[in-house]
Amino acid sequence: MMTNTSAAAPVVYDIRDIKPPIDIPNSLAWLWWTLRILAVLVVLYLLWRYWRQRSAQMVVIPRVPPHVHARQKLAEALALIAQPKPFCIEVSDITRVYLEQRFNFHAPERTTEEFLRELGGTSLLTREQKESLARFLESCDLVKFAKYEPGEPELRALHQSAARLIDETEPPAEPEQDPEDEPFTLPTQP
Numbered sequence: 001m002m003t004n005t006s007a008a009a010p011v012v013y014d015i016r017d018i019k020p021p022i023d024i025p026n027s028l029a030w031l032w033w034t035l036r037i038l039a040v041l042v043v044l045y046l047l048w049r050y051w052r053q054r055s056a057q058m059v060v061i062p063r064v065p066p067h068v069h070a071r072q073k074l075a076e077a078l079a080l081i082a083q084p085k086p087f088c089i090e091v092s093d094i095t096r097v098y099l100e101q102r103f104n105f106h107a108p109e110r111t112t113e114e115f116l117r118e119l120g121g122t123s124l125l126t127r128e129q130k131e132s133l134a135r136f137l138e139s140c141d142l143v144k145f146a147k148y149e150p151g152e153p154e155l156r157a158l159h160q161s162a163a164r165l166i167d168e169t170e171p172p173a174e175p176e177q178d179p180e181d182e183p184f185t186l187p188t189q190p
Helices: 029-057 066-080 084-103 112-120 127-145 152-169
Strands: none
Touching (some): 084 127, 127 152
């Protein structure tokens, strides 16, 4: 007997594709986002407060005027009066730096001749001040470069010449304000 195999039982596909994942709603997601945003806001607030307190505590140091600074340096230079060359270098440098700060000359990086030539073309100093400055710088150059050894009286005269130049070229004092004219400011918190 012969059987027909073509009429066999129907083929059942029992392997099915997996189902996609199911989204499970997190009812607390909004809470986590809110907490993150609040944390960022708190950090920003604390940084702002720190910056504000720090800027309130910053002490503003007023700039020392050139003539005051030069006088202080000249007073300190007197400690070198027993050593002519270092004393003359110091007094000359103090005077040159003062003139640069006061009149915007480029004195420290120029030779005496270049500096005096530039100074001659200006009206910032009187003729007598220019001549006095020229004698002062030439005397300092003799000590610095020609190995001239002046005595203490000559060194004190150089010092007085520098101090006199600073006194004569000092800017006029600004009038002081009346305390009533000053703007009212609130005190800062400690």
